[in-house]
Amino acid sequence: MKDDNQENRPRMRYFRYAVYSLAALLVLSLGFALIPAEPPAPAEPPFSERARAAALEDVLQLRSAGLELAASGPKTADGGSPAVPLDPVVTLLTIQARALLLPGDPASAAASATATASPPVGASPSVSPPSPAPPAQATVAEFAAALAASGQQRLKDAETADGGMARLLAGAGTAQQLAAGQLGVQGASAEEDQPHEGTAQDGMPGSPESPNPAEASGCPATPGGQADASNNNGTADGNVTSTSTSTSTSTSVGAALAATAEAELEAVYGYQAALTRLPPEGVSTASDFLQQHHDLADQARTLSLKHCGTPAPQPPGYVLDQGFLDAPAGGLARLEADTLPAYGDLVAVADGETRLWALAALQGTARRAQHWGAGPDPLPGLVLDEAQLPQLAS
Known part of the structure; x- marks a missing residue:
């Protein structure tokens, strides 16, 4: 009997090792299974959506700057009043913002409520997030220059955006260029930069x-x-x-x-x-x-x-x-x-x-x-029903 017990002890020891190893393997496998996998990085929005969002942000900034200038009695660089009143330009930008706004999009509504008060003066906007607007109030000349730069970028984005969005961006850019030209920015319509039709x-x-x-x-x-x-x-x-x-x-x-x-x-x-x-x-x-x-x-x-x-x-x-x-x-x-x-x-x-x-x-x-005297068109090339456009957040 004594010899039998001595022979069984190594076998029992190996059995315990096997049991412990299986238990450890089970614990590790359960632990790996319970650790949540890292969520995949969100896909980058399509170019057309990025171009729309950038256009909306720029339009809202320009609109806020135009409202401030109109309320404070805008002056030109030489101290005179601008040849063209700003109210029609603000109305044009308001309609453009409503056309660029996605219905029911809370992010867009929030953007319209928190837009900064001045345009990105001196910098051409792009489909990437624009730089923060300068805190100082822009002059009419600076406002017109920012308006022209925004119009130029919208036309550039329209070259590669998807169908209907290309038409919307083209109309917005054209109207902004014309409005900037009326405010006195020389060459705002960029006739020399465009192929003569x-x-x-x-x-x-x-x-x-x-x-x-x-x-x-x-x-x-x-x-x-x-x-x-x-x-x-x-x-x-x-x-x-x-x-x-x-x-x-x-x-x-x-x-x-x-x-x-x-x-x-x-x-x-x-x-x-x-x-x-x-x-x-x-x-x-x-x-x-x-x-x-x-x-x-x-x-x-x-x-x-x-x-x-x-x-x-x-x-x-x-x-x-x-x-x-x-x-x-x-x-x-x-x-x-x-x-x-x-x-x-x-x-x-x-x-x-x-x-x-x-x-x-x-x-x-x-x-x-x-x-020939046609009134300002907020989106040339687009037949627009303003009643169908979403409203901006107050």
């Missing part, structure tokens, strides 16, 4: 003489020999949705370009009718604008064929109401303003060089409308 640019058509652009782009031919664009209306509500093939996308752009060409032909007709009715001091400018519309119509037609569009033949004439004939300057302002939505639609559906061309043409059209 009436001349040929790199990668853009200079005349409608390109040979068979539809065939060169691989457009599906119809029995009439032109691209089929019957399923496209040339408009874009909200962001552009993906199409099943590159051909269908090109056809949508082609249809928008065809609508743009038709709008330009109507503008050409209106200018031709107005030339004989304008006062002598307005004839020279109207002649220059008429040539610009001729060039734009030719370029839009050529681009439409390249993108599988079907430009309509030029009609023999258009109906002009008696009000246009009696007051041609006001009629031309309305005519230019009516052309803006076509370019806004084109910005939304196009990309690349075609979008750059549309952005330049949108700005040129808005400047011509302003020249």
Whole structure:
């Protein structure tokens, strides 16, 4: 019996070791299972959302600065009053902020309530968070410079943003540039920095003489020999949705370009009718604008064929109401303003060089409308129903 006990002791010792090891392994495994894993880093918002948020923040800062300047009796750098009152600019910025605000977004509502009182003077805003606004009240010149810088950044972001957001940013940037120009910022509209809509640019058509652009782009031919664009209306509500093939996308752009060409032909007709009715001091400018519309119509037609569009033949004439004939300057302002939505639609559906061309043409059209006395448009190129916009937090 004594020998049996001595032989069993090592076996019992090994058994205990095995049990202890299994218990320790079980405790460790349970411990690792109970330790929560680190949550993954949040994904970076898309570029269009970052551009919208940056645009909203800049607009709210500019609006707050404009309200302060208007309330305190703004003065120019030389001590005089500004040539253009600030109230219309503040109204323009308010509408832009409401358009950029996401309905039901508490972060956006909080931003509107806590926006700083001065614009980012001297710094061009970007899609990254802007620098804190300076505490000192800005002058009208500084306010206008910040307004121009914001407009330039919005137009830059519109070059690569998604469809509907690109149109919204383009309209906001164009309006801010025009407002800054009215406040006295020289070159705020940046005409020298934008491709002239009436001349040929790199990668853009200079005349409608390109040979068979539809065939060169691989457009599906119809029995009439032109691209089929019957399923496209040339408009874009909200962001552009993906199409099943590159051909269908090109056809949508082609249809928008065809609508743009038709709008330009109507503008050409209106200018031709107005030339004989304008006062002598307005004839020279109207002649220059008429040539610009001729060039734009030719370029839009050529681009439409390249993108599988079907430009309509030029009609023999258009109906002009008696009000246009009696007051041609006001009629031309309305005519230019009516052309803006076509370019806004084109910005939304196009990309690349075609979008750059549309952005330049949108700005040129808005400047011509302003020249003839059109009122400030908070979002040129966008048909806006202000009643549907969310309200800013008080």
